[in-house]
Amino acid sequence: MTSSLTPACGGAQTGPVELLPRPARLRPGDVLRQGTLGPRIRRLRAMLSALGIALGIAALVAVTGVSASSKAHLLAQLDKLGSNLLTVSPGKDLNGMGTTLPPEAEKMLSRIGPVQQVTAITMTDAKVYRTPYMPKDRDGGLQVVGARRNLLSALRGEVQAGRWLDASSEKLPTVVLGHDAAQALGLSTPGTRVWIAEHWYAVIGILRANELAPEIDRSVLMSWTNAVKDLKSNGTASTVYLRADPDKVSAVQSVAGATANPAAPQNAAVSRPSDLLKARYETVSGLNSLVIALASVALLVGGVGIANTMVVGVMERRGEIGLRRSLGARTGQIATQFLIEAAVLGAVGGIIGAMLGALGVFGYATWESWPEVIPMTILVIGPAVAMAVGVMAGLYPALRASRLAPTEALRSL
Template sequence: MSVSPGSTVFGEDTTLPEDARGRIDRMPEVEHTSQVEFVDGANVYRSDLVPGGESGGIGVYGADLGLLETVRTGVASGTWLNAATADHPAVVLGSSAAARLGVTRITPDTLVLVDGTYFSVVGVLEPSELAPELDNSALVGQAVAEEVLDGSGDPSTVYMRMDPDEVAQARELVGRNANPERPNEVEVSRPSEALEAGRAADQTFNGLLLGLGGVALLVGGVGVANTMVISVLERRGEIGLRRALGATRGAIRSQFLVEAMVLSALGGVAGAGLGSLATLVYALLRGWPVSVPWWAGAGAVVATVAIGAVAGLVPALRAAAQHPTAALGAG
């Protein structure tokens, strides 16, 4: 969960008390807390040659050393702030902020300009699912935020981690503990709810795709069955001739069953190819890496062959049941 300043009844912005985190940390439901301070007006640039309007919207935060443990985010490259670097002009960039600033690798000479002061880049974070606002941010030590960047020291967000079973009960008490005098001026949110909602949406979307795929297989199977039934009716003369020349019912049955499977296999190969091509084009247009597992195409072909075998079974049995004399007479 996270706690941030809300607004008054007149719509004015508020601030969290300096001891808000301490009171929240004493709640028995809370396992771990950390806080950040948003440094208003501070911008981040790659160098002093970048125009002032091209800041990329990167926010500057003063952070405590336990932030990563609370939001469960790792360091993609470099290191996180420690007791030494937190008191000096050192900065850790979020994943999006590093990409916007063009920081692809970290060396002792990697610097960024933060509010007119050059900071050494010591690390780049992995994308954060529970605190996405950190992705486009520059994180410095709290002491540096106050001394170098003129931060106020007031927390802008307090993050807390607790047992999921305690969330419903604790959510009602967090605001009162953060600001006992004005609990209505505190916003309490649960970022993990958005993550859970996203996963539920993904599962629903996957279920929809599977349902559409099942309908497509059913329609394809019906199409194969109809094609083979018509083929049996049109080729009764051929069936009668083959029976008269000694072909067994098993041979006739196998012939039509194999034809149905080959017809389905051709459709499966064509469908897998078109699907892979559509995936390739869409990924390239979005700038995504292309990844089409081989087993997906192979599974599609195997599934269509199986459907074709089932759909062609009845027409094959009908063809094998044709009497030679009746079939020749019909042909």
């Protein structure tokens, strides 16, 4: 090959000049293939690196999921014990005399925004006996009350035997016995009868003991309609039970009295929130802080593992880097190659880790009989965070590789 060079000094050019060809430049597709080539060739190191990332993300998902499942189980138990339950009942007037709630008290209380459920009972003067031959003074101190159909669900009560009041109970003389009432009457199974107000009533169910409303345990419950029709109840609520948003129980308490009895709010007695509500708030706060702390540790460990892997990879591949630089690869292309490798390792490890963590949560929650709760956001964010951490952790090794001088790198060949 012949070529004419430009004279070193001034003077006219005497012949054609052939310029040296530009160094080869990698296209974006080539850079992408180069970035994924390393993990495919060095499979063992790639698998170990991805495993480290997967364990970090699995720990993140597992900690979050187990904490969420535990929190859901604990909050359900606290709510079952009455952390968000309030009662509104008639108080006393200025003269110390008993009062009654207005007939519209239930409807008015149900209109409070954070109130989720409202139910009530109405008292009667009737007495209950095992047989009509029992002495009138041997009623055992039991009370006969009319109950709304949603009373059992609002109080989180359970039927020990038989069934609860339903639509048919409003047309038939039937009752359900509280736990203590059944024991006092010597009954353990439904299907028998009790004597109330000179009439027989069939026992269709017996309730388990209820810690939220012990007054229900010593009650004989019939439909609200039958209590008004047969036992001459005045039809006003003697106790109203409210289930409120757990985060707004105190706000509901502050307005419940005035809402139930606007004309005389002081005549409505509202129970104070249970100490369980405070325990509920502290539990939620403590578990959230624990999840954040453990998740941060898991991400830190995963990031350190990726960074260590990438630094070692740069040191091992000095010759390859020098050769590629001498063939025309630019510093940006070298840096991009290592960043792509870090992102691939992070993504693969993140996906595997999310699946492992989810399996761990489902297994542990099933073993503990907890609700299986895994926030969907963590399943989506986990792999994305792993990729982001991989890129951040691989940034320094990538810059170091791109700044490596070709002559220095070629010495290791």
